[in-house]
Amino acid sequence: MQQLRSGAARVPLWLAFLLATLVSLVAQPPAHAAPAAQPFRVLALYNGTWDAAHISFVHEANSWFPQQAAANGFTYTASNDWNLLADGGVDGYQVVLFxxxxxxxxxxxxxFERYMRNGGAWxxxxxxxxxxxxxxxxxxxDQFLGSGNFRSNTWGPTTAVLRVEDRTHPATKNLPATFTSSVSEWYSWSNDLRQNPDIKILASVDPGSFPLGTDPGQTWYSGYYPILWTNTKYRMLYANFGHNAMNYDTGTALSSTFASATQNRFLLDGLKWLGGGPSTQPPSDGISETSWYTLRNKGNGACVDARAAGTADGTVVQQYACNSTTAQQFQFRATDGGYLRIANRGGPQPVVDVxxxxxxxxxxxxxxxxAGGTNQQWLPVREADGQYRFSARHSGKCLTAPGAATDSARLTQRTCDGSAAQSFRLTAQP
Known part of the structure; x- marks a missing residue:
């Protein structure tokens, strides 16, 4: 019988190496998770001493924004010390609100001008x-806001249907084509922001809102009124809301600026854009760029049609009894800013043109x-019943059918008025 030696048994070299490796792995401290992104800092400056409607909004804002802060990656500080702008007290904040x-x-x-020129956000x-x-x-x-002087306002405060003009901007790309705002008084301005190359209008009053106001002497009946915009030279957003309806006798608020979930989405996405937070993809309008559609007018039941199935430049766009031929089939192809060109199935190049x-x-x-012209681009606006109206990019006016279902009557553009003549049912074709 082989005699066993006393003392430590010999361990093969390969096994010793394996044991040492395992021990070293066990001894390693646990890996630490990557630190969470630091929340960006928001400073809200306010006055809070004049007009009960504005004071009510300030109280709401200073309650609502802190409630949203943690879930949306920011901190919120409110102050009525406007001298923070003068002494550099805003420099530690990524976004400032007025x-x-x-x-x-x-x-x-x-x-404030120094803060903005140095990359601040507002x-x-x-x-x-x-x-x-x-x-x-x-x-x-005149430069930063671009609006110039106050010109007029609506009264009393009401909601408005807003048309989103650019659904590619980070602040508006999660919004539908139109939405109903919260109640506010609305301002108009001496300067036409559409003529300022630095200003990008994000949303304006949809013509379906008119008349806008309750006092006949301070009601808007027509016209173009920007509500949300940005200046492309700065990191900024302006929102033409922030005035609650009030019972001035009792000081009681009759509305809330934060009552519209869609409007709130604009505020939160806008803050994230300005503060460097994450972005998401825009929603679908429900119009496929690969499908062909007929467009049946809501008012008279006739379909949009290329006269005599023509494809040559200058072919009349008319209405005709619906027959599903290629002359009545159109495809919607994105350009930018939420606009589309409307191509006819009869040929690869022709599009609907003013x-x-x-x-x-x-x-x-x-x-x-x-040819890329703005008179060849149309903004689709989905209506509550699933139908669409289309406004031309260069004029803001709507594609319009005649009142009667007369074959071969030519289609035109007209000031958008929310009528059935400007509403079309899209039906996908094989």
């Missing part, structure tokens, strides 16, 4: 743009080879 006022002293104004509400003397601070009113780039009512429609 709730119900604007800087008044020269030092405050200079500090959201202004309603009265933060108000002035009747734009030349008292031309950089802010003749001679006219901006006038009753300007006729035709087919013309795609």
């Amino acid at each position: 709730l119900d006022d604007l800087p008044q002293s020269a030092a405050q104004r200079a500090g 959201i202004g509400f309603h009265v933060s743009a108000f002035t009747t003397d734009a030349q008292s601070w031309p950089w802010y009113h 003749t001679d780039r006219s901006t006038a009512d009753d300007a006729p429609l035709q087919l013309w080879s795609w």
